[in-house]
Amino acid sequence: xxxxxxxxxxxxxxxxxxxxxxxxxxxxxxxxxxxxxxxxxxxxxxxxxxxxxxxxxxxxxxxxxxxxxxxxxxxxxxxxxxxxxxxxxxxxxxxxxxxxxxxxxxxxxxxxxx
Amino acid sequence: xxxxxxxxxxxxxxxxxxxxxxxxxxxxxxxxxxxxxxxxxxxxxxxxxxxxxxxxxxxxxxxxxxxxxxxxxxxxxxxxxxxxxxxxxxxxxxxxxxxxxxxxxxxxxxxxx
Numbered sequence: 567x568x569x570x571x572x573x574x575x576x577x578x579x580x581x582x583x584x585x586x587x588x589x590x591x592x593x594x595x596x597x598x599x600x601x602x603x604x605x606x607x608x609x610x611x612x613x614x615x616x617x618x619x620x621x622x623x624x625x626x627x628x629x630x631x632x633x634x635x636x637x638x639x640x641x642x643x644x645x646x647x648x649x650x651x652x653x654x655x656x657x658x659x660x661x662x663x664x665x666x667x668x669x670x671x672x673x674x675x676x677x678x679x680x
Numbered sequence: 681x682x683x684x685x686x687x688x689x690x691x692x693x694x695x696x697x698x699x700x701x702x703x704x705x706x707x708x709x710x711x712x713x714x715x716x717x718x719x720x721x722x723x724x725x726x727x728x729x730x731x732x733x734x735x736x737x738x739x740x741x742x743x744x745x746x747x748x749x750x751x752x753x754x755x756x757x758x759x760x761x762x763x764x765x766x767x768x769x770x771x772x773x774x775x776x777x778x779x780x781x782x783x784x785x786x787x788x789x790x791x792x793x
Contacts, residue, residue, distance in 0.1 A: 599780075601781075
């Protein structure tokens, strides 16, 4: 079946602009996660959704970052007033059975802030 | 604070060798541990998931073990092939309340033909 998909695959934006990144999880997966990977660094957790609620937002780096999820479907990560340090690959993952499940990752969105 | 370390950072082996990748974590109170591979410019592919109550998992030429009390996991790759060349990441989950994974920095493997 279809895996996790993300759009756009690449996004170049000017400093100060807002961006929206989209994630479509695997159908039927109740849990959804956002991570980011900055160049030369490891993956950092951003936020965890169970259904459309977010029990763990502890990884969001500032109030410029927000995310929402519609039911057990699409999620959008929004970054307002982008800064150069926001440049990274943003990865989305989903799992079938919530926090204990195996996570399946999408291909990521590469964000470049100029 | 949970920290995950992977050794070595890079490894180059000739095709056909058996090899072991190491992962250690500082807090033994984990819920599960997952091994991934990442190919350049691509997302992560899940290889194996080990629940905290398990000692090992096997998939084809891959075998992952978990020793929670000592804070260690190993990924064993048998009869390595050039197609195994990738970065291998280890990640641990702390709690059943959140699926937050804490990742190591990875081991970059090159298998030479």
